[in-house]
Amino acid sequence: MHIEHIAIWVRDLERMRKFYEMYFGATSNDKYVNSSKGFSSYFLTFPQGGPRLELMQMPGITDLANQGFTQYIGLAHLALSVGSEDVVDTLTNRLRSDGNVVIGEPRRTGDGYYESVILDPEQNRVEITV
Missing domain, CATH: 3.10.180.10 (2,3-Dihydroxybiphenyl 1,2-Dioxygenase, domain 1)
Known part of the structure; x- marks a missing residue:
């Protein structure tokens, strides 16, 4: 058994994809869009392997109190x-x-x-x- 992927809800899907590609060498799949739900996502794969990172965006997702x-x-x-x-x-x-x-x-x-x-x-x- 292994962790296949980890998912994060994001506000700015394109900015987050570019960040992980630029600094960590991630490779993105083609954008997945479910227009009936307003859902979009990318799966990012990292050069050294391991779990993928899924970046997801959809209207109506509530912000956490995440302040870093x-x-x-x-x-x-x-x-x-x-x-x-x-x-x-x-x-x-x-x-x-x-x-x-x-x-x-x-x-x-x-x-x-x-x-x-x-x-x-x-x-x-x-x-x-x-």
Whole structure:
């Protein structure tokens, strides 16, 4: 058994797709549209494999109180492995210089991970790890 995909409701489907493609090398499928429900989605596949990420949009979906800096019960973060500590550092700096919010500088955690934490365009926490 394995996790096949994780889904996130988003406000701006195209912006979120471009973010994960640009910074994490994700490849998107063709946009799926169910016009009767107003539902649209993309499945993103990452170069190193693992579960896919489904980005979904539909009118009437209620916003969570997700503010990025504050933690809530539920999905806490998405962790994406980039292969090395150097890539963690380089990508974190690139994201910062492009105007994205870094809320956790690159560091070795108590459980042995080397990671940084950024917010995606819709304030979801993304751990960038080896």
